[in-house]
Amino acid sequence: DTGVSQDPRHKITKRGQNVTFRCDPISEHNRLYWYRQTLGQGPEFLTYFQNEAQLEKSRLLSDRFSAERPKGSFSTLEIQRTEQGDSAMYLCASSSQRGLDSNQPQHFGDGTRLSIL
Amino acid sequence: AQKITQTQPGMFVQEKEAVTLDCTYDTSDPSYGLFWYKQPSSGEMIFLIYQGSYDQQNATEGRYSLNFQKARKSANLVISASQLGDSAMYFCAMREGGSSASKIIFGSGTRLSIRP
Numbered sequence: 001d002t003g004v005s006q007d008p009r010h011k012i013t014k015r016g017q018n019v020t021f022r023c024d025p026i027s028e029h030n031r032l033y034w035y036r037q038t039l040g041q042g043p044e045f046l047t048y049f050q051n052e053a054q055l056e057k058s059r060l061l062s063d064r065f066s067a068e069r070p071k072g073s074f075s076t077l078e079i080q081r082t083e084q085g086d087s088a089m090y091l092c093a094s095s096s097q098r099g100l101d102s103n104q105p106q107h108f109g110d111g112t113r114l115s116i117l
Numbered sequence: 118a119q120k121i122t123q124t125q126p127g128m129f130v131q132e133k134e135a136v137t138l139d140c141t142y143d144t145s146d147p148s149y150g151l152f153w154y155k156q157p158s159s160g161e162m163i164f165l166i167y168q169g170s171y172d173q174q175n176a177t178e179g180r181y182s183l184n185f186q187k188a189r190k191s192a193n194l195v196i197s198a199s200q201l202g203d204s205a206m207y208f209c210a211m212r213e214g215g216s217s218a219s220k221i222i223f224g225s226g227t228r229l230s231i232r233p
Binding site: 031033040043055056089109111 | 159160161162208221
């Protein structure tokens with residue numbers, strides 16, 4: 001079990017540029033989540049996938065944000081026309097879904113820290 | 118209204134002492150799960166312990182235990198015999214609902230500092 005992997009670890013870009021982050025979940029996990037965390041706060045939910053289906057999106061996910069999980073394995077989160085307010089840590093997590101047990105813990109990656117200049 | 122409330126922004130504790138981190142939650146759903154995560158300065162979120170709303174006993178995992186008081190909607194984390202490596206941010210979190218629910222709501226965290 002190699003854990004949840006995120007790439008890149010850090011991204012610095014100019015305002016207005018597009019950025020894309022990748023997340024590789026734990027291999028047997030069918031659920032994948034994206035969160036955003038700003039300094040001094042807890043993570044805030046953005047969206048989640050069960051297999052390749054995107055089942056829930058937060059109102060925090062504006063039109064400039066898009067997430068995909070085309071084959072039900074890795075996922076990408078793209079931010080278009082970045083703004084300074086997008087500067088944050090973007091965390092990916094995965095979990096398994098076993099029968100009716102809905103309370104499996106989510107296992108997090110190390111995150112991608114985005115800095116907008 | 119806040120779903121998860123952590124009233125202690127920061128705590129200092131002497132090494133080897135026990136420490137309790139407070140967490141209260143708000144939900145009208147009878148089915149929910151409560152989680153505690155640790156986030157060291159390196160940034161990764163480490164799952165510590167889980168308590169289900171229907172669990173009869175308080176959860177324990179090594180030096181971590183969860184003091185679950187359902188009527189008070191309280192889920193405090195107790196760390197016994199604290200160690201220097203316990204210094205980190207600690208987040209209480211909740212997931213509401215049954216099998217179709219997956220979003221986790223986090224509190225604002227408590228920064229724990231262990232003094233040698």
